[in-house]
Amino acid sequence: MNRTLIGILAVLTLTTMSHAAGWQGLAGIAVITSACMLALIYMIGFGFGINELMMTSKEEAYQLVVVMALIGGFVLIETGGDALFGAIIGQGTGMQMMATSMTASKIAVLGGIFGNIADAESRIAKQGTMTLNCNILGVGQVVSGCGGYSMVSPALSGVEATVGLAIAELSSLTRLMGIGMANSFSLLLPIGIIFRTFKLTRGAGGLIIGVAVALYFVLPLSMISMWQIADQFKDTRYVGTAPYIEVPDCEPAQTSDVSSSEEGGVAQGMGFPSSNAGKAMGIFMRVIDAVPFYLFPALIYGIITPAIALLITVASIRVLSALGGAEVDVSVLSRVI
Amino acid sequence: MLPIAGISAVATGAIIAAVYMYGHATSNPKLNEWSKTEAVQLPVSMASVFLIILVMNSFCAIDINSVRGIFGKPPIVLATPGATTNIYYAAESYLVQSASFSRDAMIIARYHHSVYNILLMRSTYRCDAWCWFGNSGTTFQGFAGYSGRLNLMGLLFNTALTSYLSALNSLLIFLFVKRGFILLLLPMGVFLRSMPFLRTFGSVLIALSMSFFLIYPATLAVFSMMDGVFDDPFPKDVQSPLPGSPSYNVKDYFLNEANIYGRDSETPDLSSDAELDDSALMGTYFPLSGEYLFETVEFVAYAFIAAVFLPTVALLATVASVRYLARMYGEEIDLSRIVQMV
Numbered sequence: 304m305n306r307t308l309i310g311i312l313a314v315l316t317l318t319t320m321s322h323a324a325g326w327q328g329l330a331g332i333a334v335i336t337s338a339c340m341l342a343l344i345y346m347i348g349f350g351f352g353i354n355e356l357m358m359t360s361k362e363e364a365y366q367l368v369v370v371m372a373l374i375g376g377f378v379l380i381e382t383g384g385d386a387l388f389g390a391i392i393g394q395g396t397g398m399q400m401m402a403t404s405m406t407a408s409k410i411a412v413l414g415g416i417f418g419n420i421a422d423a424e425s426r427i428a429k430q431g432t433m434t435l436n437c438n439i440l441g442v443g444q445v446v447s448g449c450g451g452y453s454m455v456s457p458a459l460s461g462v463e464a465t466v467g468l469a470i471a472e473l474s475s476l477t478r479l480m481g482i483g484m485a486n487s488f489s490l491l492l493p494i495g496i497i498f499r500t501f502k503l504t505r506g507a508g509g510l511i512i513g514v515a516v517a518l519y520f521v522l523p524l525s526m527i528s529m530w531q532i533a534d535q536f537k538d539t540r541y542v543g544t545a546p547y548i549e550v551p552d553c554e555p556a557q558t559s560d561v562s563s564s565e566e567g568g569v570a571q572g573m574g575f576p577s578s579n580a581g582k583a584m585g586i587f588m589r590v591i592d593a594v595p596f597y598l599f600p601a602l603i604y605g606i607i608t609p610a611i612a613l614l615i616t617v618a619s620i621r622v623l624s625a626l627g628g629a630e631v632d633v634s635v636l637s638r639v640i
Numbered sequence: 641m642l643p644i645a646g647i648s649a650v651a652t653g654a655i656i657a658a659v660y661m662y663g664h665a666t667s668n669p670k671l672n673e674w675s676k677t678e679a680v681q682l683p684v685s686m687a688s689v690f691l692i693i694l695v696m697n698s699f700c701a702i703d704i705n706s707v708r709g710i711f712g713k714p715p716i717v718l719a720t721p722g723a724t725t726n727i728y729y730a731a732e733s734y735l736v737q738s739a740s741f742s743r744d745a746m747i748i749a750r751y752h753h754s755v756y757n758i759l760l761m762r763s764t765y766r767c768d769a770w771c772w773f774g775n776s777g778t779t780f781q782g783f784a785g786y787s788g789r790l791n792l793m794g795l796l797f798n799t800a801l802t803s804y805l806s807a808l809n810s811l812l813i814f815l816f817v818k819r820g821f822i823l824l825l826l827p828m829g830v831f832l833r834s835m836p837f838l839r840t841f842g843s844v845l846i847a848l849s850m851s852f853f854l855i856y857p858a859t860l861a862v863f864s865m866m867d868g869v870f871d872d873p874f875p876k877d878v879q880s881p882l883p884g885s886p887s888y889n890v891k892d893y894f895l896n897e898a899n900i901y902g903r904d905s906e907t908p909d910l911s912s913d914a915e916l917d918d919s920a921l922m923g924t925y926f927p928l929s930g931e932y933l934f935e936t937v938e939f940v941a942y943a944f945i946a947a948v949f950l951p952t953v954a955l956l957a958t959v960a961s962v963r964y965l966a967r968m969y970g971e972e973i974d975l976s977r978i979v980q981m982v
Contacts, residue, residue, distance in 0.1 A: 332710075414934055425785025432781035436765065443776075456787055463788030464795060467937055471796065474941035478868070482945070486866040490711055494862050503691070506964030507855045507957040511862070514953055555778055624960065 330374050333493035337367055337500035363500060370496050373626075377492070377516070399484050402523030405530060406477050409604050410470055416597050417466045419545060423593070424459040426550040427452055427586060435555040449553040451583030455590055462597050469605025476526065476609050483518025491515035513624030521619040522612065529608035537603065545596030548589045551575050551582050645689045648827035652682055652834045678834045685830040688846050688969070692826065695854050699727035704861060713865050728818060731860035735814055738947040739807035741870050745943035746800040748894045748936050753793035755925040759783035760790060762921065782918050789933065796940045803940075807947035810955070814860070817852045825849045833969065843969030844962070851961040859954040869946050873938040890932055891939075 341360045348356025431452030437443045492515045498508025557579055575585040656678045663671025704725045705715040716725055716733060723729060760783055767777035816822070825845040833842030863869070874890035926932075 417934075421785060421788060424788050425783075428784030428787060429780060429782055432763075432779075432784045434779045435777075436779055437776040456784070460788035460791050464791040467789075467792035468795060470934065471799070471937045471941040474873075474938040475945050478942050478945045479949070481868050482866060485868045490862065490865055493711075498858075502968065503850065503965060504855065504858075504961065506960040506962075507851075507859060510953075510957045510960045511859070 330488070330493050330496060333496040334367065334371060334374070337370075337497055338364075340500070341367065359502075363502065366505075367500055370499060373512070374492075374496070377488070398527065399480060399519070399523045402526045403477065403480055403484075405527065406473055406480070409530075409600075410473050410477070413466055413470050413473070413601060413605055416545070416600060417463065417470065420459055420463045420466060420597055423548045423550070423590070424456055424463060427459065427548070427590075428456045430550060430553040431456060433553055433555040446556055448555040448557055448579050449583075451580050452553055452586065454583065455587050458590060458594070462594055462601075466597060466601045466605070469601040472609050473605055476522070476613070479518060480523055480526075483515075483522060487515040487519035509626070510620070510624040513620045513622075513626070516623050517616050517620045521623075522616045525612040525615040526609065529612050530604065533603050533608050538599065541595040541599040543596070545593040546589065548586065548593055549574075550586060553579050553582060555579075642689070642693065644824070644827045645686070645830060648831045649682065649686050649689075652678075652831050656682065656834065674836070681839075682830075682834050685833050685842075685846065685969075688850065689826055689830065692823075692850055692853060699854070699857065700724070702727055704730040704864075708865055711865060713867070716864075727861045728857050730864045731814060731857040732811070732818070734860050734864035735807060735811040735951065737864075737870060738943075738951065739804060739811055741872075742800055742803035742807050742943040742947040744872075744891070744895055745936075745940045746797060746804055748891070749793055749797040749800050749940055751894055752931070752933065752936055753790065753797055756783075756786045756790040756793060758925075759786050759921070762918075764918075792937075796937060800940045800943055803943045803947040807951065810947075810951035813955075814856065817856065822849055822852050840966070840970045844966045846969050847962045847965035850965055851958045855961040856954060856958040859957045860951070863950050863954065869950065872942065873935045874932060875935075890935070894932075 341363050344363075345357055345360035348354065348360065431449050433447075433449045435444075435446040435448065437446075491511050495508045495511035495515060498504040498511060500508070575582045656675050659671050660675035660679075662668070663675060704727060708715060716730065760781065762783055763779055763781050765775075765777055765779045767775045826849045829842045829845030829849065831842070832838040832845065835842070872891050874894075876889050878888045878890055
């Protein structure tokens with residue numbers, strides 16, 4: 304009993320940790336706070352002769368030792384993880400910063416693709432809306448000779464929306480990683496430790512610890528890993544700049560072959576048939592050739608791999624929260640004490 | 641709540657005493673054992689009631705600004721002057737702020753959606769000949785290429801709307817809990833936990849009360865202290881294109897009611913250059929340095945994280961706590977020495 308009381312009070316020597324910089328200090332304060340509460344409970348039990356309170360505080364003190372071991376593990380991972388990660392990839396950048404910069408570069412690439420699609424769609428759609436109006440004294444006709452161009456716009460609209468959603472998904476991951484970097488160890492971990500100390504809040508504390516560790520370590524690591532895997536197994540046919548989609552002008556009045564006209568000659572010079580229908584079909588084939596170059600980076604780097612990384616992160620939250628909230632078998636520790 | 645819990649405890653105690661007396665009178669060892677066991681468990685259940693009251697009072701007494709100061713965060717700016725900045729206030733303020741954040745995202749997405757819709761409908765007629773007593777010319781839509789952006793804004797608006805509704809859902813759950821209705825489950829749990837075959841159910845009721853009244857607000861209060869959750873991607877200080885005009889906060893521009901509702905039907909002035917000039921028309925709706933399309937996309941994504949993901953994590957923490965506490969209360973809490981004494 305005296306050894307237990309001394310052991311609990313010995314934890315108070317962690318006071319020196321409160322002077323440490325960063326989240327370690329806050330975690331130390333959290334441990335000290337929890338230890339003080341347990342010491343108070345033990346002293347009350349000792350003073351009133353309530354053995355159950357003393358037993359409870361001893362049991363919770365063992366759990367606190369487990370938490371301290373977890374903190375030590377986090378410190379090791381944080382200080383050694385960046386070095387190990389840098390040794391593996393050959394760069395000195397930290398994992399979180401690398402994931403953030405990779406995400407930003409992917410967003411920039413998708414932004415450029417979005418701009419290219421918007422430009423092509425704008426040129427095609429404008430031509431597709433052209434109609435000829437002609438009337439004299441209320442009698443006339445409307446000729447829509449460019450209707451064939453309008454079939455291409457919906458396809459590009461769908462691709463544009465997909466790329467936009469990929470940008471949104473990467474932006475949300477950027478925000479999650481930012482929240483993890485700013486708050487995991489300075490706020491979530493210390494509070495999770497305090498919650499975990501007490502039996503009643505152990506489940507919630509374990510989840511908060513799991514979320515903190517997952518956002519700080521697992522999410523950036525899984526993002527980098529998935530993109531590395533995607534780079535290894537990508538289809539090289541669709542890597543690089545998409546072919547430029549040339550859009551010949553449409554003449555709304557021309558509803559037949561006009562190869563002998565000036566406009567028909569210009570179209571033929573660009574590699575298109577001279578009729579409006581032929582031009583539309585030529586644009587359509589060029590769009591078909593270009594769409595994989597747009598969709599591949601959006602789907603692979605912007606939607607599928609981030610979705611897998613998020614699944615890994617959520618699964619890790621479940622495992623880590625069980626680890627953080629599960630009660631370690633204290634029978635061996637009690638024999639040691 | 642306390643009187644109802646007291647009545648529940650007294651009623652349960654009376655039942656236990658009656659069963660004990662009947663068991664003693666009929667020399668039924670099973671009834672005696674049950675009544676002795678429940679006589680120990682009933683104080684445990686009542687201790688939970690007092691624990692909730694104690695922690696609840698602590699949450700009401702703790703100044704969240706002091707806690708924020710410990711973690712180096714700035715104090716909360718009070719929406720209602722003189723309000724008490726306790727844990728429950730911090731939790732509610734987070735949910736209100738997340739609803740407001742997602743509402744702003746919805747407004748900006750809708751603004752862009754409406755503008756692109758108007759631009760898509762814009763049609764230009766270029767008369768080539770006989771323009772006085774007839775006409776011959778070409779009609780075209782110069783902004784027809786905005787259909788993709790219109791589709792994207794429609795999807796983003798639905799996402800922002802989902803985020804807004806999710807934030808409101810979380811806020812309404814919190815307000816429901818804050819009103820104390822869930823505390824009515826406590827007396828039921830105290831009574832049912834001591835009844836035969838209903839210990840697990842009673843423990844679930846007690847666990848629900850404790851988790852939703854303590855864990856849920858505490859987790860939300862923690863999230864309210866996090867940095868970077870409500871940062872928007874719009875530039876804060878954009879120089880106005882008009883000489884002599886002050887610089888703009890882009891987000892405030894899109895949210896300014898004068899810019900949204902100042903036009904009767906969001907159509908341009910017929911006498912303005914916007915009628916004839918496409919770039920002047922664009923400048924009517926986006927007078928700053930661009931459409932800020934990508935910033936709008938990012939803003940909707942950030943609103944999703946703040947209004948859906950984080951409140952969901954808070955609810956998961958609460959549910960995890962319910963399971964943990966229900967498992968703990970569902971078992972007979974071992975107070976071996978006291979049992980032996982009884």
